[in-house]
Amino acid sequence: MSKLYLIRHGNTFSLGEKAVWVGRNEDLPLSPSGIAQAQKLKAAFDDRGIVIEKLLSSPLRRAVETAEKLAMEIEESPLLNEIDYGTWGGKSTEELRTLGYDLALERWEDYGQVPDEAGWGSTAEQLKVQIENARELFIRYLARYQTVVAVTSNGFLKCFARECLQEYQDLCLSKQLKVRTGHLCELQYAAETWKVVSWGIRSEEITR
Template sequence: MRAIIVRHGNTFAPGEPPRRIGARTDLPLVESGRLQAQALAECFNGMQFDRCLASPLRRTQETAAIIAPNLRPEPAIWLREIDHGPDEGLSETEVIARVGARALADWDVHALPPPGWIVDASARVAAWRAFFAGMTGTVLLVTSNGAARFARIALGLGPARLRTGAYAEITAGAVTAWDVRP
């Protein structure tokens, strides 16, 4: 039993200032994001995926289609990006001005969402645990950083960042790779 967790590719073009984008904003991949997805596809060349689960957002669906063109991604709401509430679409500077650097550090280190973010952490952890408990074969999951962090928490580990175009591997309930970019 193996889970390959992929964070979607880039949604901002080079030189375009990044913003907090979550569940409310359905951006497509930009060219560099499509290239990241292609690099992942080449990295997994020869790997046979039995299933593909993906967030319903366009960026994850596009990434999944590039990596596993012969599998139709099953939409999984529990893989959808978290909701950044009043910070959706804001720059990191604007988010820090509103919530403070400590609140963002608490999100990164402890998965404690800043005020106004809509995150049902217990439901996310329960969904990952249920997935791991029933998983068979090799499954590709395409999601976001906000959702992926709860996979580690479900396994009794602390949250960790998964960069765009990177993957994690969980084999037989153990993290064997995290945040690997091909």
């Protein structure tokens, strides 16, 4: 059965460096640890004999640099782009709490709910359309290839889970919706239904 691997790009901040929200408008490169994460992903695929037949990537630098460690031929697609966090971009979570966004942060972190009045550049409706188009892109390639890999960002992954996966509520309740940098998700698609094989796993946990 064909399998889709959704990968969150590697780290963009080094240990001890101030971490801030980076969205569609903050095009950061990978940090040294992020490059190491991408290399570990490549090694994990190779060790298991998994041949990446189709590799997709968000056009953001951090995603492309991750994808470049996995295979030579990359198709960049804006459908995999990160959310435009608007005024949140460049701010730390602590700074956002100081500005009174505690509830919006909780709903986004735990449930992937897009806040209505938080200054984001992406609306819930825009993201829904983006995810639906990305879903169709994945399905089209899964009909042609056994192994499809897509490198994207945490915001996209949360929205994809919310819009497409039956396991969404379980992921929320178990506090597993967020995918850490350099981690990935394994999905299968059959009978017009997505099945989560794993979500937010480390590279060494990849299965064939």
